[in-house]
Amino acid sequence: MSLDKDTIRSLAQKLDQSEKTRQQIRHFSLDHPGITIEDAYAIQDEWVRMKIAEGRKPIGHKIGLTSRAMQRSSNITEPDYGLLLDDMLFKDGFDIPFERFIVPRVEVELAFILKDRLSGPNCTIFDVLNATDYVVPAIEIIDARIQQIDPETKLTRKVFDTISDNAANAGIVLGGRPIRPLEADLRWIGALCYRNGQLEETGLAAGVLNHPATSVAWLANKIAPLGLALEPGQVVLAGSFIRPIETRKGDTIQADYGPYGSVSCYFA
Numbered sequence: 001m002s003l004d005k006d007t008i009r010s011l012a013q014k015l016d017q018s019e020k021t022r023q024q025i026r027h028f029s030l031d032h033p034g035i036t037i038e039d040a041y042a043i044q045d046e047w048v049r050m051k052i053a054e055g056r057k058p059i060g061h062k063i064g065l066t067s068r069a070m071q072r073s074s075n076i077t078e079p080d081y082g083l084l085l086d087d088m089l090f091k092d093g094f095d096i097p098f099e100r101f102i103v104p105r106v107e108v109e110l111a112f113i114l115k116d117r118l119s120g121p122n123c124t125i126f127d128v129l130n131a132t133d134y135v136v137p138a139i140e141i142i143d144a145r146i147q148q149i150d151p152e153t154k155l156t157r158k159v160f161d162t163i164s165d166n167a168a169n170a171g172i173v174l175g176g177r178p179i180r181p182l183e184a185d186l187r188w189i190g191a192l193c194y195r196n197g198q199l200e201e202t203g204l205a206a207g208v209l210n211h212p213a214t215s216v217a218w219l220a221n222k223i224a225p226l227g228l229a230l231e232p233g234q235v236v237l238a239g240s241f242i243r244p245i246e247t248r249k250g251d252t253i254q255a256d257y258g259p260y261g262s263v264s265c266y267f268a
Helices: 005-021 037-053 068-074 125-131 159-164 212-226
Strands: 058-064 080-085 089-091 105-114 132-142 169-174 190-195 198-204 235-240 252-256 262-267
Touching: 005 037, 037 080, 037 159, 058 212, 080 159, 080 169, 080 212, 105 190, 105 212, 125 132, 125 212, 132 212, 132 235, 132 252, 132 262, 169 235, 169 262, 212 235
Parallel strands: 058 235, 089 169
Antiparallel strands: 058 080, 105 132, 105 235, 132 169, 190 198, 190 252, 252 262
């Protein structure tokens, strides 16, 4: 790590203030050019600790940058991850207050609901399928407390910024029909994503590391050296298989998963 504890705490406080005031902040990677992936996760952890100290509770994890195209654009070779908290969970079909966010976008993915503990370092796709109670369609709401493009340099934020920002995590909506993990070939589950009745994107879950369960296994192995595991009852968002779709106040988002139902929300 190149950043000291005081700097990590200060940057986490900036993220917390940004979320509360809905005012984006400058890239950490510009102000601290020596920042590392380890530093970024340390900032994320510190910010999450602040949230938990205020009464929020962890409910699971999200995994991002799971497609090769997104990894290439971020100049990395593996996904990233963040923590899901209880106030991020919204009911299917309900209104979501737009004022909760700064520049929200939505993605569609599959959420794994675990019944057994999953731990690394040798977790496999088969372990994930055995430990999963059910898989359910989901919409993830992502946001950017850190500016996506710096107004002065015109540079795009780097992966260090996104990881620090809790992997752009902001909200989730679960819906559709629960799927037993061996009931379907998860790779071939697809979704049509509509905004205000207009089809915006389509995709297949195979876009997530060729199988979304591979993504969950990756996370279990990634956090194992930290002494952590994926716990029973947790929700794990495996990763998006469409590009992010920008949303505005008044937008209705619907993700149609065909025989597996649909999930929707309205930004009020």
